[in-house]
Amino acid sequence: EDQVTQSPEALRLQEGESSSLNCSYTVSGLRGLFWYRQDPGKGPEFLFTLYSAGEEKEKERLKATLTKKESFLHITAPKPEDSATYLCAVQIGCLIRNKLVFGAGTILRVKS
Amino acid sequence: DAGVIQSPRHEVTEMGQEVTLRCKPISGHNSLFWYRQTMMRGLELLIYFNNNVPIDDSGMPEDRFSAKMPNASFSTLKIQPSEPRDSAVYFCASSFSPRWETQYFGPGTRLLVL
Numbered sequence: 001e002d003q004v005t006q007s008p009e010a011l012r013l014q015e016g017e018s019s020s021l022n023c024s025y026t027v028s029g030l031r032g033l034f035w036y037r038q039d040p041g042k043g044p045e046f047l048f049t050l051y052s053a054g055e056e057k058e059k060e061r062l063k064a065t066l067t068k069k070e071s072f073l074h075i076t077a078p079k080p081e082d083s084a085t086y087l088c089a090v091q092i093g094c095l096i097r098n099k100l101v102f103g104a105g106t107i108l109r110v111k112s
Numbered sequence: 113d114a115g116v117i118q119s120p121r122h123e124v125t126e127m128g129q130e131v132t133l134r135c136k137p138i139s140g141h142n143s144l145f146w147y148r149q150t151m152m153r154g155l156e157l158l159i160y161f162n163n164n165v166p167i168d169d170s171g172m173p174e175d176r177f178s179a180k181m182p183n184a185s186f187s188t189l190k191i192q193p194s195e196p197r198d199s200a201v202y203f204c205a206s207s208f209s210p211r212w213e214t215q216y217f218g219p220g221t222r223l224l225v226l
Contacts, residue, residue: 043217
């Protein structure tokens with residue numbers, strides 16, 4: 001069964017304290033791995049897509065990396081405004097019949 | 113651009129009642145997705161449409177759930193009859209054809225079935 005596991009479930013950081021979120025997956029036919037940010041009361045917002053092992057993407061204080069079995073979202077010197085739930089999803093399937101399978105998310109709180 | 117519009121934003125109903133959720137995708141997008149989010153199960157894809165045609169409805173939990181997309185600017189998700197376990201936040205998202213990385217989510221409808 002296709003499965004996406006995120007850890008930790010929740011993470012509290014002090015402002016400026018760098019850390020990483022983990023997304024591990026067991027799927028057949030991975031076509032892409034996606035990271036989203038979700039603020040309370042809102043829908044998820046797209047951050048990154050990674051397609052192959054070794055690939056990295058960066059946006060401000062966030063950097064996403066991908067290996068054959070997992071992905072990491074590194075947060076460098078976080079600020080309180082980075083507080084949100086971070087969701088990981090894997091794209092499976094073929095051609096037009098593909099879909100995203102989401103992990104449960106990591107709730108990040110950054111205190112000033 | 114107004115983004116994806118969902119209505120109602122909140123819905124409280126009693127078990128057994130029919131519930132209809134509505135979605136207006138971003139103009140020009142030709143793929144539309146319905147998701148459900150709960151604490152227990154996280155975010156789950158229920159169904160998605162491409163050019164108004166349902167492509168994959170394998171996530172629809174049971175026959176009580178149905179979705180339609182009569183035209184490119186409107187979709188509905190209907191639950192009949194509703195049950196307490198249907199309580200969740202339902203999101204609609206739209207994109208170009210179906211490009212997951214260009215998928216934009218609406219604000220969601222928070223449904224509570226008593």
